[in-house]
Amino acid sequence: MTTTHKREKAGLCYEILVAEDSPTQAEHLARVLAQDPDCPARVRVAADGEAALRMARELAPDLVVSDIAMPCMDGYALCRALKDDPHLAAVPVLLLTRLTTLQDIVRSLEAGADGFLRKPYDADQLRERVRRILQGRDAGDPARPLEVMADERRRIYELLVATHEDTQRLNTDLARMVDSLALLGRIAGALNEAAGETDVARAALDHLSRLPALAGAAISTGAPDGGVRVLAQRGEGPVPSACTCANGGAADDPAQVCLPLLAGTRQLGRLHARARHDAFSAEDRELLAGVAQQVALALERARLYTRAEALVVERTNALRSERNRLSAVVETAGTLVLMTDPEGRIVTFNRACEESLGWRAAQAMGRRCWDVMRSATDPDAVRHMFAGLPSDPRPQRLQGEWLTPDGRTRNIVWTHTLLRREDDSVEFVLGTGIDVTELRGAEQRLHYASNYDAVTGLPNRDLLRERLRRMKAQANGGGRVLGFMLVRLGRMALIREALGLGAEQALLQEAAARLREAGSQDVVASFSEGTFALALLRADADELATCARRVLASLGAPYTYQHDEFHLDPSIGIAIYPNDGIAYDTLARGAETALRQAADGTGQRYAFYRPELNRDANDRFKLENALRRALECHELELHYQPQYGIDGSAIVSAEALLRWRHPERGFVPPNEFIPLAEETGLIVEIGEWVLHQACCQLERWRRAGLPVVPVAVNLSAHQFTEGIIDTVRRVLDDCGLEPGLLELELTESASMADANKSVALLAQLKAMGIRLAIDDFGTGYSNLNYLKRFPVDRLKLDRSFVSDLETDPDDLAIARAVIAMAHGLRLSVVAEGVETRGQLALLADLGCDLAQGWLFSRAVPAEEFARMLAAGQP
Numbered sequence: 001m002t003t004t005h006k007r008e009k010a011g012l013c014y015e016i017l018v019a020e021d022s023p024t025q026a027e028h029l030a031r032v033l034a035q036d037p038d039c040p041a042r043v044r045v046a047a048d049g050e051a052a053l054r055m056a057r058e059l060a061p062d063l064v065v066s067d068i069a070m071p072c073m074d075g076y077a078l079c080r081a082l083k084d085d086p087h088l089a090a091v092p093v094l095l096l097t098r099l100t101t102l103q104d105i106v107r108s109l110e111a112g113a114d115g116f117l118r119k120p121y122d123a124d125q126l127r128e129r130v131r132r133i134l135q136g137r138d139a140g141d142p143a144r145p146l147e148v149m150a151d152e153r154r155r156i157y158e159l160l161v162a163t164h165e166d167t168q169r170l171n172t173d174l175a176r177m178v179d180s181l182a183l184l185g186r187i188a189g190a191l192n193e194a195a196g197e198t199d200v201a202r203a204a205l206d207h208l209s210r211l212p213a214l215a216g217a218a219i220s221t222g223a224p225d226g227g228v229r230v231l232a233q234r235g236e237g238p239v240p241s242a243c244t245c246a247n248g249g250a251a252d253d254p255a256q257v258c259l260p261l262l263a264g265t266r267q268l269g270r271l272h273a274r275a276r277h278d279a280f281s282a283e284d285r286e287l288l289a290g291v292a293q294q295v296a297l298a299l300e301r302a303r304l305y306t307r308a309e310a311l312v313v314e315r316t317n318a319l320r321s322e323r324n325r326l327s328a329v330v331e332t333a334g335t336l337v338l339m340t341d342p343e344g345r346i347v348t349f350n351r352a353c354e355e356s357l358g359w360r361a362a363q364a365m366g367r368r369c370w371d372v373m374r375s376a377t378d379p380d381a382v383r384h385m386f387a388g389l390p391s392d393p394r395p396q397r398l399q400g401e402w403l404t405p406d407g408r409t410r411n412i413v414w415t416h417t418l419l420r421r422e423d424d425s426v427e428f429v430l431g432t433g434i435d436v437t438e439l440r441g442a443e444q445r446l447h448y449a450s451n452y453d454a455v456t457g458l459p460n461r462d463l464l465r466e467r468l469r470r471m472k473a474q475a476n477g478g479g480r481v482l483g484f485m486l487v488r489l490g491r492m493a494l495i496r497e498a499l500g501l502g503a504e505q506a507l508l509q510e511a512a513a514r515l516r517e518a519g520s521q522d523v524v525a526s527f528s529e530g531t532f533a534l535a536l537l538r539a540d541a542d543e544l545a546t547c548a549r550r551v552l553a554s555l556g557a558p559y560t561y562q563h564d565e566f567h568l569d570p571s572i573g574i575a576i577y578p579n580d581g582i583a584y585d586t587l588a589r590g591a592e593t594a595l596r597q598a599a600d601g602t603g604q605r606y607a608f609y610r611p612e613l614n615r616d617a618n619d620r621f622k623l624e625n626a627l628r629r630a631l632e633c634h635e636l637e638l639h640y641q642p643q644y645g646i647d648g649s650a651i652v653s654a655e656a657l658l659r660w661r662h663p664e665r666g667f668v669p670p671n672e673f674i675p676l677a678e679e680t681g682l683i684v685e686i687g688e689w690v691l692h693q694a695c696c697q698l699e700r701w702r703r704a705g706l707p708v709v710p711v712a713v714n715l716s717a718h719q720f721t722e723g724i725i726d727t728v729r730r731v732l733d734d735c736g737l738e739p740g741l742l743e744l745e746l747t748e749s750a751s752m753a754d755a756n757k758s759v760a761l762l763a764q765l766k767a768m769g770i771r772l773a774i775d776d777f778g779t780g781y782s783n784l785n786y787l788k789r790f791p792v793d794r795l796k797l798d799r800s801f802v803s804d805l806e807t808d809p810d811d812l813a814i815a816r817a818v819i820a821m822a823h824g825l826r827l828s829v830v831a832e833g834v835e836t837r838g839q840l841a842l843l844a845d846l847g848c849d850l851a852q853g854w855l856f857s858r859a860v861p862a863e864e865f866a867r868m869l870a871a872g873q874p
Contacts, residue, residue: 005675014041015059019052019066020096020367029065029096049073051082062134067627068097076111080187083112092133095575096121106771134844138796148527174652181730182386183207186292191298195305197221200298201231208273208291209234213284215276219261219295221269231269238272250643254279261296312754336412339419340425344386356412356435358404369431376409385416386429386812411437413788454810456512457506459695460798464525465584468535471523475537477578482577483544485534486591487515487551490532490569503561507510509569512553518554519547533591540574540609571599572606580609583675624680626662627673631689635661638693639859642710642868643830643852647780650872653743655712655852656694659684668735683716688727695735695742696782697862702741706869710771712743720746720756732768739769740788745796747775759789766791773830777818788825796823797848799833807840819846 016033020026030043043063046052050073052066065084068075075095082088094115097106108116115129148847174383190203201219208217216235219664223229238256255275261268264862271292274279319354336356339348349364349372357372359366364372370382376385377400398414412433419428447561451463459467468484475482489511496504508530513635514523515532522536534551538544555570575581580590590609630636639659642651660668677683694713702708744765746758760857762772797818801811817833822829831843834853843851861870 001126005298005354013066014063015061016041016043017046017052017056017061018043018062019025019046019049019070019075020460021048021070033130034125036127038454039127039134049075052078056082058093061090061091062094062137063130064091066093066095068095069869076107079111079113093139094129108612132441153542155704168573183211183287184294187291188294191294194298196298197302198231200295200302204291205232205234211284213276213280215274216521216791217271217273219269219271236274239276240272241268254515257285259289259292261292261299263296263300272296299307314693326799336435338369338431340369340429341430344370346372347428356410357402358408361822376403376405382440411440434824446814449810449814456526457507458532459525461525461527464535465522466535467523468584471535471537472577480537480539481540481544483536483540484577484587484591484644485577486527486573486595487532487534487555488571488595488599489495489530489555490571492568495566499559499561506561507566507568511561514554515551518551527798531777544574545606548574552605569630570605574606575597575609582679585675586670623673626680627677631686632659632692635663636689637661637861638690639861639866641851641852642857644856646848646851648840648856651709651868652693652850653710656690656863658690678716678718681718683718688717688721689727692734695737698741699735699737701866701869706866708869710743712745712773714745714775717747720761722761722762728765728770729768735743740771743771745773745775762790762792794828794829794830797831802833802839803829805842806836812842815843816846821849
């Protein structure tokens, strides 16, 4: 301590150089050394060995304290470099390290270290060690450093001895661990190969029984009845059924171990073990715990495997059943199903394909599909379709006539879709087809039955109405008059009563032939029973009278039936467009009035509709003016007629029908003012009002909480233009109505007027989410080629086919054909004008989807229809 006091009195401090790469540890070490009051020191810090060596050469320190593990130059290399330098060889070096192996100690001695201190160090211990080294240097006693070195080497020797004992003990423990790990490894390998729970338990106990300390063991699990089920048992082990551990008890016997087999928090069973001697060692217990963990994992895996295997079997059976069902559906479906690989080789060819294409499945399988599907008009159509598949992946449609091997032609509509793999490559090309050969024939028959009289072969009233509409345009632009004649054969009823229906039909057919010859340049049609109609364009009324006399002369000549001669007494009534009326019904009524006058009179047997001309014109003028004021005077209103499911149990939808409540005339029939509105162009404004009124009424019902149904609104041909898209969109936005609640009905004649334009407009309406229907189907120009392109949802069977459904087999056949055709095109059918239970029953038998008519309800005001919606019944 004397030397220390001398330094203090002289104001001198020791120079200590610290080499430490950790800034935190270096700062702590410097603070510990600098704050020793018994050994004042100035501490310098180097971040690595190279920096420490450089700083030592600049100013030799009294002591170097160095960490061993440092970058660039570690503590060993720094110590050797200091000892090899003659100017620094006497500087003592104290090494700090966390390493305690024998090799580390030897390397420290070889490097020439003067001291060795293990981390973590005690601050007082470090200060005491540093103080002894520095005081020995200050004492100048050459033996003092040797004593210090001897003391350090003694400590190192003791550390070596302790390390050797620790090593031997570690080796013993390591050998025991190796044996345990080897046993655990063998058990793990055996468990990996075990599939079931019993296999797992047996494999584990077969290897565990080789443990010297084990007398016997058993593995148990819970039984379905709540008891204990022993999976496996080896040696003189405990009895699992008598174990109380599973019930919350504890084993008091130190020679017995009972371990739970846990998978997470779930207990799968228990491992029971009995020691060969008095008790298990701690190591044996630890080994048994490891085995229990492995067995638990293996049991869980075995249970999962068992469940997965059962699930695989279940799913396999389900997939096989599903495949069988799909195969049965494909084979028995009426739709043609043909599937190929991307190169066109056929892999699926169902029974419908066999029946339509004339190939057996065994013959078609493996062939290129263009060898089997041969178009009558373009032999390479299918080949070109396959060539374009990569560039156009959308579903493609091929339609037309296809040849069979025996030379027949079939009308088939094909749709092809690509089936892709997960990487988006094409795996199969699926083609589905509808054979419409019979439908084509039915279309022709339906068109004929819908537009021509079955007895005379002449156009019927519906076709006459359409042709008269075209002739009106010719009359308006050509400066000619349009005459509408009704020709009645006065004695037909007497002939039917006297000679029967056959005679009546024969005479009607001959009269039709004569009329067709006399009016070869005009429109000749069957108007009603025993009455014909002619529509003809002439320069003036005198020419119409000339034509009437020629027709009377032709039809008035004698008829012969079964060698008997008959006279039919024809008479003619004539109405002129536009003088006597604009609408078809008005002209027909005028002609009928004139016909009654001609039949009741004598002489020339024909009459013009003249007495009522001025009055009708005046009435029409007044009605037109009143109709123009009807909207602004709130005289128009909407009534709603419900449409029921064919079983009549619930309202499925409704049709909005326009009514005019005239302040003087009361309700004006729609067939009087609707044609007038169309002729004058008022129908566009009225139609938009109807659309807006129906949509807003629907939205009010919906907000009131009523169970609303879709409501159909009729579109006039005048409305069905490009402007209808903006009109419908604006109305829906104004009313806030969902598009799916609105259905638009377009008459067949209006939709077919310009079919290509109709397809485009209907597609835009459909894209908005609006439901579409074809109204009065069968009364216009039925064209399935266009109809199948229309994105409509339903067809409405006209009331003219429903009214005589119970008595007229032709109407029944037409209804059957319309419903079958609609369902073939995936459309629903609504029958209009259902008034009797018999009609409803026949329609149900034909598969009709919905019905509308007075049998259920008339069209009712909005308030009454709201009550029907709330009640769910008419």
